[in-house]
Amino acid sequence: MRHIISLLMENEAGALSRVAGLFSARGYNIESLTVAATEDPTLSRMTIVTSGSAEVIEQIIKQLNKLIDVVKVLDLNDGKFIERELMLVKVKATGAFREEMKRMCDIFRGRIIDVADGSFTIELTGSGTKLDAFIESLDKAAILETVRTGASGIGRGDRVLKV
Amino acid sequence: MEQSSKQLTGAEILIRCLHEENVEYIFGYPGGAVLHIYDAIFHQDKFKHILVRHEQAALHAADAYSRSTGKVGVALVTSGPGATNAVTGIATAYMDSIPMVIISGQVPTYAIGEDAFQECDTVGITRPCVKHNFLVKDVKDIAATMKKAFYVANSGRPGPVLVDIPKDITAHLCAFEYPKTVQLRSYNPVTKGHLGQIKKALKLLTEAKRPMVYSGGGVVLGDAAEHLIKLIQTLGIPITSTLMGLGGFPASDPKFLGMLGMHGTYEANMAMQDCDVLLAVGARFDDRVIGNTAHFLSNPRTIIHIDIDPSSISKRVKIDVPIVGDVKSVLADMNELIAAEKPKQNTAELASWFKQIEAWRGRKCMNYAQSTELIKPQYVIQKLHEVTNGEAFVTSDVGQHQMWAAQYYPFDKPRRWINSGGLGTMGVGLPYAMGVQLAHPDAQVACVTGEGSIQMNIQELSTCKQYNLPIKVIMLNNRYLGMVRQWQEFFYENRYSESYMDSLPDFVKLAEAYGHVGMQITQPGDVEGALKEAFAMKSRFVFLDFITDQKENVFPMIQNGKGLSEMILAEEL
Numbered sequence: 001m002r003h004i005i006s007l008l009m010e011n012e013a014g015a016l017s018r019v020a021g022l023f024s025a026r027g028y029n030i031e032s033l034t035v036a037a038t039e040d041p042t043l044s045r046m047t048i049v050t051s052g053s054a055e056v057i058e059q060i061i062k063q064l065n066k067l068i069d070v071v072k073v074l075d076l077n078d079g080k081f082i083e084r085e086l087m088l089v090k091v092k093a094t095g096a097f098r099e100e101m102k103r104m105c106d107i108f109r110g111r112i113i114d115v116a117d118g119s120f121t122i123e124l125t126g127s128g129t130k131l132d133a134f135i136e137s138l139d140k141a142a143i144l145e146t147v148r149t150g151a152s153g154i155g156r157g158d159r160v161l162k163v
Numbered sequence: 164m165e166q167s168s169k170q171l172t173g174a175e176i177l178i179r180c181l182h183e184e185n186v187e188y189i190f191g192y193p194g195g196a197v198l199h200i201y202d203a204i205f206h207q208d209k210f211k212h213i214l215v216r217h218e219q220a221a222l223h224a225a226d227a228y229s230r231s232t233g234k235v236g237v238a239l240v241t242s243g244p245g246a247t248n249a250v251t252g253i254a255t256a257y258m259d260s261i262p263m264v265i266i267s268g269q270v271p272t273y274a275i276g277e278d279a280f281q282e283c284d285t286v287g288i289t290r291p292c293v294k295h296n297f298l299v300k301d302v303k304d305i306a307a308t309m310k311k312a313f314y315v316a317n318s319g320r321p322g323p324v325l326v327d328i329p330k331d332i333t334a335h336l337c338a339f340e341y342p343k344t345v346q347l348r349s350y351n352p353v354t355k356g357h358l359g360q361i362k363k364a365l366k367l368l369t370e371a372k373r374p375m376v377y378s379g380g381g382v383v384l385g386d387a388a389e390h391l392i393k394l395i396q397t398l399g400i401p402i403t404s405t406l407m408g409l410g411g412f413p414a415s416d417p418k419f420l421g422m423l424g425m426h427g428t429y430e431a432n433m434a435m436q437d438c439d440v441l442l443a444v445g446a447r448f449d450d451r452v453i454g455n456t457a458h459f460l461s462n463p464r465t466i467i468h469i470d471i472d473p474s475s476i477s478k479r480v481k482i483d484v485p486i487v488g489d490v491k492s493v494l495a496d497m498n499e500l501i502a503a504e505k506p507k508q509n510t511a512e513l514a515s516w517f518k519q520i521e522a523w524r525g526r527k528c529m530n531y532a533q534s535t536e537l538i539k540p541q542y543v544i545q546k547l548h549e550v551t552n553g554e555a556f557v558t559s560d561v562g563q564h565q566m567w568a569a570q571y572y573p574f575d576k577p578r579r580w581i582n583s584g585g586l587g588t589m590g591v592g593l594p595y596a597m598g599v600q601l602a603h604p605d606a607q608v609a610c611v612t613g614e615g616s617i618q619m620n621i622q623e624l625s626t627c628k629q630y631n632l633p634i635k636v637i638m639l640n641n642r643y644l645g646m647v648r649q650w651q652e653f654f655y656e657n658r659y660s661e662s663y664m665d666s667l668p669d670f671v672k673l674a675e676a677y678g679h680v681g682m683q684i685t686q687p688g689d690v691e692g693a694l695k696e697a698f699a700m701k702s703r704f705v706f707l708d709f710i711t712d713q714k715e716n717v718f719p720m721i722q723n724g725k726g727l728s729e730m731i732l733a734e735e736l
Contacts, residue, residue, distance in 0.1 A: 010349055013298070014286060025291050055477070062474035068295040068315060071349040163348060 002031070002051045004076040004083060004153040005060065006161050010069040011037050011044040018067050019046065028052065028060050032085075032150025043071065043163065047152045049128075071163055080156040086123070087131045088113075089138075090145040093120040097142055108134045119144060127151075173302040173333040174199035177266065178207055180309035183341045186210045186237050188228060188601055190221040194241025195281060196268025199333040213601065213630060216622040218245050220594035222252020223620070226261050227591075227598030230581050231556060233386060235317050236263040236598070242270055243281030246327075247288065251588060253323050254292035258585025259407060260384060262321035264312045265293075271331035272300060285327045294322030302335035307342055314345045319352025320472040321384060356469065356488030361496050364467040364484050365506065367440050371465075372512035373519075374400045375438035377423065377452075380407030380584065381445015381470060381490050383577040388412065390494035391444065397501055398508065401520055403431035405446050406569055407584040414573030415553075420520065421529075424452040425721045426566045429528035429730060432719070434520055436462055436727040443468045445490045448479045449585075456480065458726025469493045528719050528732050529570060537712040538687050540564065540639040543694075544571035547609060547637055550694040555607040556581065556599045560592035560616030563645035566717045568611040590619025596634040597626060607635070607698060614640045614667055614708075624677035627704050635697050636706045638670065641713045649716045654723075674706035683708040 009015050016035055023030050031049040038045045050060060057075065064073045076083075091101050093115075105112055105122050108130070114121035124134055128151055135146065155161065171179070177200060181189065190213045193201045204212050215221040218240045225236030236256075240249045246267045256263050270279040286298045295315050297308050308326055316324040368374050382391050388411045395402050395418055402412050403423040412419055421428035423435050435441070435453075441464050446452070453459040456479060467484040468476050476485040486493055531541050544567050547555070557572055558581040559565040565582055574580045581599055583591045596610035617638055627634060639645075647662040674681030680703050684693045690709065697705040718733035 014290070017287070018290060021290055055481075059474065059478060066472070066474050068347070068350050 001053075001057075001077075002049065003057050004081065004151060005048045005050060005064070005073065006076055006153055007046050007048070007064055007073045008038070008043050008071045008161060008163060009046060009067070010071065011042050012069060015044060015069045016046075018069060019048070019064070022063055022067065023050075026059075026063065028056065032148075034150045034152055040163075045161075047150070049151050072161060074155070074161045076153045076155060079159050081153050081159070082156060083127050083151050083153045084125055085128055085131055085151045086125050086149045087134070088147045089122045089124065089135070089143065090119055091122060091138065092118065092142045092144060094118050097139075101142065104134070104137060110134070168338050170336040171339045172199060172203070173305050173328065173335050173337070174203040176302070176305045176337060176339045177309065177328070177333065178203045179339050180306055180341060181237065182207070182209050184235070184309070184313050187234070188213055188225075189237040189239050190215055190225040190228070190598070191239030192218050192221055192241065192245060194245050194268060196242035196270060196330045197239060197245075197333075199330065200239065200266070200268065200328075212239075213597070213626070215594070215626050217620065218248035219252050219590065220597070220620050220623045220626065222249050222263075222265065223255065223588075223591045223594035224598035224601075225263055226252060226256045227558060227581050227595035228602045229261050229263060229598075230595075231578050231599045232602045233578065235313055236261065237266070238263065239266045241268040241281065242285065243283045245281075246283060246285040250289060250292065253289055253325065255583050255586045255588040255591060256323045257292045257294065259380060259583065260321050261323065262316040263323040264309075264316050265323060265325040267325060267327045269298070269327045269329040272329045273331070275329065285325070289325050292323075293325050296325040296327065298327045299329070299332055302332050302337040305332070305337075306339060310342045310345050311347065315347075315350065319350070352471065353487050354489040354492055356486045356493035356496060358496065360484055360486045361493060361500065364442065364486060365497055365500055367465055367467060367484065368398065368400070368442060369506040369508045371438075371440035372509055373437060373439045373516045374398070374442070374513070375434050375440070376400060376402040376442045376444065377405070377435060377446055378402060378408045378411050378444045379405040379446025382408050382411035385445060385471070385490040386577070387445070387491035387494050388577045390491055390498060393498050394494055394501075397498065399513065401434055401517070403427070403435060405449070405452055405584070406582070408446065409569060409580045410574035410577040413575040415575055420524070422569055423727075424449075425454070426570065426717050426719065429526045429719055429732065430520055430523040432721070432727040432730060433523045437519075439464050441466045443470075444494070445470060447475045450479075453480065453727060454721045454729070455724055455726045458729070461726070526732065528730075531715075531718075531733055534712065535687060538684065538690060538709055540567050540641070540709075540711045540715055541571050542687065543637065543639060543690055543709050543711065544568055544611065546691045546694055547611070548572045550691065550698055551607050551609065555579070555609045556603060558582065558592050558595035558599060558608070558610045560612040560619075561587045561589045562613050562616060563641075563649065563715075563717050564611050564613045564616075564639040567639070589616040592616055593620050593623045593627075593634075593636065596636075597623060597630075597632055600632040600634050601630070608633075609635050609637050611637045611639070613645060614638060614642065614664055614670075615644045621673075624674065624679060624704075624706075628678045631702070632704060633700070633702050634704050636704075638706070638708050639711045640667075640670070640708050641711045641715070642667065643713060646717070652716070670706060670708040674704075679704040679706055681706045681708065683710065685710045
């Protein structure tokens with residue numbers, strides 16, 4: 001099952017490689033991994049999208065907690081949460097494509113953030129599945145380039161991951 | 164005030180940190196990046212530096228110093244090849260959870276990343292095999308980093324911690340102040356076990372029909388032997404131990420069923436498979452211990468697991484009653500609870516359980532065919548036990564001789580059996596003996612090895628001479644890489660691919676060349692006399708080359724993929 005794991009860790013050189021190294025050394029899957037400093041510059045917040053059986057996820061959480069630099073770990077799937085990912089897609093915008101792309105962008109509530117003679121760059125935010133759906137609905141020949149940030153997640157309501 | 168504002172170099176600060184930690188020995192090898200540090204060592208005499216002949220040996224010696232004393236082992240190596248040579252030693256300590264602090268030199272900060280001479284990414288290379296590591300980038304951080312390193316290494320589940328220090332940092336100046344305490348918001352290991360869980364565990368254990376205790380290295384590392392003995396004696400239940408846990412419970416006690424696992428005793432493995440309540444203490448259900456996991460689980464039992472590391476619990480086997488905590492503290496709580504509540508036990512069932520165990524013991528799985536012509540390796544170990552009154556510190560290398568030492572030298576005390584259980588590193592035996600002998604100068608120290616393993620760190624014969632270490636090397640020389648040969652005999656139809664050792668040196672002359680005493684023993688009748696003669700030379704390093712039966716195998720044996728109760732015994736072949 002797909003799980004989104006959030007963690008806070010000391011914002012120190014090499015911290016990211018400790019996490020990445022753990023996943024590769026123990027053969028755990030990483031679908032995506034995003035990391036940036038928080039409002040407290042000494043802490044980094046990381047979101048890892050992974051998958052595995054309940055036992056594997058339990059081990060992943062334990063192994064992450066075991067890393068000395070990791071302050072807190074939360075499996076977002078243990079409660080309600082919101083997931084968002086940002087995607088930038090450069091698409092062909094010539095002839096009939098030009099109108100079609102604008103229409104698709106509106107349907108998915110994206111924004112065109114760059115316009116050139118032959119192309120548009122569309123910004124789209126949403127869950128991973130929404131971004132997948134957008135890609136699916138485009139004519140493959142029209143896609144010039146895509147770039148995705150990987151998921152970020154946060155608990156709903158009072159659910160807070162903080163030191 | 165005057166004192167604390169005095170400016171010291173980074174190297175001097177580092178030495179002061181080691182003094183603050185009451186370090187007695189450091190094991191190391193100098194080189195360019197650590198020259199400032201070595202100069203600072205020259206100016207002090209609070210700790211002794213042991214100069215090895217290869218960095219790997221420095222790590223192993225520091226590791227064994229720790230294993231035999233419980234203190235943190237300290238090693239010092241230079242950048243680049245010094246650090247890469249140390250990696251095997253670090254990984255060995257990591258796999259067996261040994262507390263160590265390793266200081267490695269690094270090229271100057273301004274040269275990092277420029278492929279400088281003797282540069283390597285030491286923090287990157289060692290990351291997967293340390294508990295934690297640090298790169299110190301400012302002289303002001305040395306003291307706090309060292310304090311953290313010692314704290315992290317020796318708390319929670321122990322392990323090696325590496326501190327990488329660039330050369331320029333060791334020359335920079337700063338005032339020295341050693342932090343009195345250390346607090347890490349991201350690291351707060353649990354020590355006390357959950358009392359509710361402990362109660363639950365005790366209830367299960369006392370109500371069990373066929374209880375069994377399986378103790379591991381955690382009992383030795385956690386100095387919990389005394390509490391474990393009390394628990395077993397009060398409840399009167401059987402106990403087995405992993406390779407790493409030997410000595411955690413006295414082997415001479417009738418409740419001790421011997422080591423379990425791939426080369427464990429028949430009675431230990433059968434009881435482990437057949438018990439209805441299993442208490443695992445500081446052990447981790449390793450593949451060499453429980454054999455085929457599915458087969459192990461095919462017999463239903465309730466499992467209680469005490470471990471300091473939450474990630475060890477339910478890693479390979481699902482645990483019914485997990486207790487996260489320091490084994491010593493948890494066992495002490497358990498003993499207190501027994502004293503207070505005096506729980507009733509299932510005595511009739513327990514008696515019939517022991518009757519069953521005695522029947523298994525009756526198979527006498529450790530018997531072997533004695534010979535009047537060939538020296539049997541098991542016999543050498545038995546005689547070693549006799550000659551040393553069972554009180555020696557025994558280090559071993561890795562292979563058949565390691566298993567025979569574990570099987571035929573019953574340990575009654577913890578920290579006496581020093582070997583590489585997790586990583587299985589050939590070549591540890593001699594440097595391990597060095598670390599042990601330095602820590603216990605008056606003790607009898609035996610290094611049980613083979614002609615394969617000993618050659619992986621043979622250069623340390625020179626170190627032993629320099630520091631007059633009266634180690635006794637017990638080499639079981641069968642001219643084969645014995646364990647490899649045994650597997651090739653069983654699983655590869657006797658195709659002994661590259662497992663025969665040809666062109667061996669004359670070990671007697673080799674020992675003599677290094678200034679030691681060498682002896683070669685070829686007759687079974689000479690074994691005891693040679694051992695007595697060697698141990699009588701209390702101030703000399705003696706190298707005993709026992710020419711043993713080439714084809715002897717280690718039994719019992721559980722083949723790869725087989726279950727605990729599917730052992731091959733010697734008599735069956």
